[in-house]
Amino acid sequence: MSNAQTMLGNSNALEGGAETTNTRFKPKQFWRQAAGPAWLLSALITWKWPDADDFPATNQLAAFLLATGLVLIALAAAGRLKDRAPWAFVLGLGLGVWELMQAKLLLLPRPFFGTPQDLLDVFLTDWKRLGNSLFHSLLLLAGGYLPGSILGIIIGVALGRSQHVRYWVRPVMRVIGPLPPVALLPLAFVVIPSARWAGEALMALAAGFPVAILTWSGVSAVDPAYYDVARTMGAKNRFLVLRVALPAATPQIFVGLFMGLGASFAMLVVAEMLGVKSGLGFYMQWAQGWAAYPNMYAALFVMSLMCTTLMTVLFKLRDHLLKWQKDGLKW
Structure with a gap:
């Protein structure tokens, strides 16, 4: 009889434990x-x-x-x-x-602090101007970031492959490259007649410097044995650059592209606020001048959405080209 009572007590204890487990708080x-x-x-x-x-x-x-x-x-x-x-x-x-x-x-x-319906009203009533400003910002960003990135890759490959290029270009990069592009804005507006072209040139500088440095780093880190094997099979210098150096340096190039895109975003806003009379930065300055703070917050939201979308697209491209590193870095 005592054994039966013991077994019954153990059974009740197990049922109570199961009930406790089932009723436990589950955050997800x-x-x-x-x-x-x-x-x-x-x-x-x-x-x-x-x-x-x-x-x-x-x-x-x-x-x-x-x-x-x-x-x-x-x-x-x-x-x-x-x-x-x-x-x-x-x-x-x-x-x-x-x-x-x-x-x-x-x-x-x-x-200074609006309501959620203020922000929603801006999107409902002023969406055309916001969309037009976004379009002009994308055009200005593309006109500076894309040429700067391409030029940075070319310069980086040349620095990594040629000692003569390093001798002449490296001192220039050490003098101009670390300068904040914003510091060159007054000079750019004087030298370049168009404010839009000046902004694009400074964005190209902002993007090109990190891309060039990291491309140079990636090309210089390529194992010389890869070049020797390719030369043994009759590869020319063009093949060595396009099929050996650039693929091996691609991870470093993408790091430079990410850094350059962030620097271009900063330069884009400054250029639109100070010289270029279009884009989201100009829209924000206009809204602040009229104390239309909900419009300014709406422009900030659209700008944030634009920047994170472009970063996401760049990460997707990186994951597609570098499938073996797909899980190493997330955005």
Whole structure:
């Protein structure tokens, strides 16, 4: 009888342990289930709580939050909302806090701090000007970054392959290269008649220097045995550059391209604010001059989206060309 009672007690203990294990808090499941309701709560606050002032696009903002919350709930039910669930929850809750603090209670000074509906109203009413500014910024960036990167690769290969080029070009790079391109902006506007061309030239300098240095580093690090084997098989100098040096230096080249793109972003904004009368930087300066701070924040958001998209495209290209290093670096 005692043995039976002992076995029964062990069975109950195991069942209790199983119940404890089943009811244990699971963070991943919580994030997936709470992401959608967080957006629905923000929609409810936006719709039902009276605004402290006459703000535009309140109903549109509530509808946007509601639709996003329903989509997140559907994704969670289908098992599609995984790693992004915590961020979805935080963003939804953050929008609700922002709406409560500013649109409902006016805790932050205006007009420096707007409301979520102010920002949404800018995208609804001024999207054409924002899109036009984005288009001009992309054109200006392409006109400086692409030629600068190509020239940087050419110079880097020449520095890595030729001692004569290193003798003449290296001192010039050591003098001009480390200079911030912004410091050359007044001189560029004097020497180059067009403000747009001056901005593109400085962006080319900003991109070309890191690309050239890292391409040079990658080409110089190539094992000389690779060149000897290729020469033994009858390879010419062109083959050595295109089929041996450049493929071996590609990882270093992409590091230079990433650095050059970041430097070009900085130079792009400065050029548009100080000389080029178009683009997102010029739009931000115009918005600040008219104290239209929601427009300025909208331009910042679009600029951030532009920069991260271009970085993502560059990373995708890197992962495609360097498949053996695909998991080594993430963006």
